[in-house]
Amino acid sequence: MDPEDTVKRFLLALAFALVAAPNVASAQSGESIDKYMEMMRTDIRSAKVEILTDELKLSDAQAPTFWALQREYESQLGTLSDQRLTLIKDYAKAYGTMDDKIAKTLMDRAFKLQEQRTALLKKYSGKVAKDVSPQVAARFAQVESFVQSLLDVKIRGEVPIVP
Secondary structure, eight states: OOHHHHHHHHHHHHHHHHHHSOOGGGOOSHHHHHHHHHHHHHHHHHHHHHHHHHHHOOOTTTHHHHHHHHHHHHHHHHHHHHHHHHHHHHHHHHGGGOOHHHHHHHHHHHHHHHHHHHHHHHHHHHHHHHHTOHHHHHHHHHHHHHHHHHHHHHHHHHSOOOO
16 A cells, blocks of 8 residues: 555544544533543544554564554553643633643643653654564654644644633
């Protein structure tokens, strides 16, 4: 399959998942936000598995090792995503009463989560490079960075600017 076609297919699937899902701003309660995020995660995971399968070009010998590492990565990424969801909820609660102290605390937490996500990708890219191959690791990091960037745009586009 042509790599350009694969990327286009992935972008369409991801765009559909992001557009079809309700937005964070329309979620009325914590439960609604949780449901929204879980729906988005499921769609994104499916799309990621599809493009990773197409783009990584794993041999039969590499596949079990890579997918085991990828599942570990996704599990740890899920923990960070849960923390991000908590941060968004905390932001929503504080939005009407935002002061300098709250704004700084939320900003610091957001930066820490970004740093942790980057460190996690670097850690697992290193494991994939060591246990599978550096080329597979580079493709994994590229796909993962791309997906995370799209998710960041979606989420940030729906969270209002600090008052």
